[in-house]
Amino acid sequence: xxxxxxxxxxxxxxxxxxxxxxxxxxxxxxxxxxxxxxxxxxxxxxxxxxxxxxxxxxxxxxxxxxxxxxxxxxxxxxxxxxxxxxxxxxxxxxxxxxxxxxxxxxxxxxxxxxxxxxxxxxxxxxxx
Numbered sequence: 001x002x003x004x005x006x007x008x009x010x011x012x013x014x015x016x017x018x019x020x021x022x023x024x025x026x027x028x029x030x031x032x033x034x035x036x037x038x039x040x041x042x043x044x045x046x047x048x049x050x051x052x053x054x055x056x057x058x059x060x061x062x063x064x065x066x067x068x069x070x071x072x073x074x075x076x077x078x079x080x081x082x083x084x085x086x087x088x089x090x091x092x093x094x095x096x097x098x099x100x101x102x103x104x105x106x107x108x109x110x111x112x113x114x115x116x117x118x119x120x121x122x123x124x125x126x127x128x
Contacts (some may be wrong), residue, residue: 017049
C-alpha cells in the first residue's frame with residue numbers, strides 16, 4: 001500500500017500518468033470490475049491528474065493536511081469503483097468533485113471544535 005502525505009508528491013505522480021482514450025478507460029474499468037487489480041491501479045493513475053486538479057481547487061491552502069488528503073483519496077477510490085464509465089450522462093470529474101466535497105465536509109465536521117447551535121435556539125436567546 002502506498003501512502004501519500006503530500007499533494008505535491010501525488011502531483012508528480014500525476015504528471016507521469018499515462019494518457020488514455022475514452023475507450024481505453026472503459027476497457028480498464030470493465031477489467032477492474034472483473035477483479036483485475038492491475039487495471040484498477042492503471043485506472044487510478046490515469047485519472048490522477050483529474051483528482052489533483054479537483055483536490056487543489058476544492059481544498060485550497062487546507063489541502064496540505066495529510067488526513068484530509070487521505071480522506072479525499074479514499075473518496076477518489078470510491079468514485080472510480082462506483083462510476084459507470086459507459087454512461088454518457090454524468091462526467092467523472094463531476095462525480096469526483098462531489099465525492100471530494102463530501103469527504104472534505106465530513107473531515108471538517110469530524111475534526112471541528114466549534115459548537116453547532118440551531119438557528120431556532122439562537123433566535124430564542126435574543127427574544128428574551
